[in-house]
Amino acid sequence: MNIGKEYLKTVTQRFVEAKVTAEKAIEQLTDSELFWSPNEDSNSIAIIIKHMSGNMVSRWTDFLTTDGEKPYRNRDDEFAGDLTTKEQVMERWKLGWETFFTALNNLKEEHLLQTITIRNERHSVIEAIERQMYHYSYHIGQIIYIAKYLKSSDWQTLTIPRKK
Template identity: 50%
Template sequence: MALEFTTSYLEDALAIFRQYKTLGERAMQQVTDEQLFASFDDESNSIAIIAKHLTGNMRSRWTDFLTTDGEKPSRNRDSEFVDPPSTREALMREWDDGWACVFVAIEPLTDADLGRTVTIRGEAHSVMQAINRQLAHYPMHVGQIVFLAKHFAGDKWQTLSVPRNKSAEFNRKVATGEVSQR
């Protein structure tokens, strides 16, 4: 995804959310179904559990975003860390549904909405603060997904950014338009 210059906070926030959605998907594509559900130990989360948690958070935070608390009474956060969907296909449907909640909530917003008040767990946030909160949360978990996927893929891993020891070559390709920066 090519970086598009913008001074619009909302356009940039949406671009970052889309970038991390894609990053997580590209990482998950590189692992087997077994690896998607594997964890290091009983205290660690699998990729599937992390994705399930993100989905639960997204549904809660972004459904009726401007009118209801972002921590919905129907959300059972603890259940997000057990029993992920049983197949890759089901997990990816959930993943897509969660991200759809993000985009449906943010895409219609305007700059005038950024100062509106929303609540998360009873605490007041401006719309901008609520978006920033999730812009910090989701990339952290996508980073966990990437870390686990890279570990499990081993020498089959296809880099998601600038390849190791290839910065100069990558910069040359960006300068000549052969590749995009994102």
């Protein structure tokens, strides 16, 4: 078995599953629910998506050759609520994931131990992938939790229903 190829295949599948699961939660929401937050210090799903996309574009553009924190990235702006429609939010979601999957799908086994930088910190490509797995899963969990809270008894489960 080719361990590097198997790793890339497996991790790609997990990212796809995480993305699809989040999309199933997002599909259940109205436009206003997408922009809801419990208070001014908390993020709406729209803000979480905007942040994730900003991170993906910064980290995965020219992934192997430039620092993952691009000079053009304004992280603080990712937390500003300037998106106003579900279409805008989903365009941002699509851009982030397309950027990410393009880079991930272009990786080869020989890249996995190569050193890249994120915020001037050195990481192997494997470390960078795992760092993003943690980060994206963290935010997808937030998206699902907020969506489930908002939908309450109208929530359509994303996995195996209880008692089944």
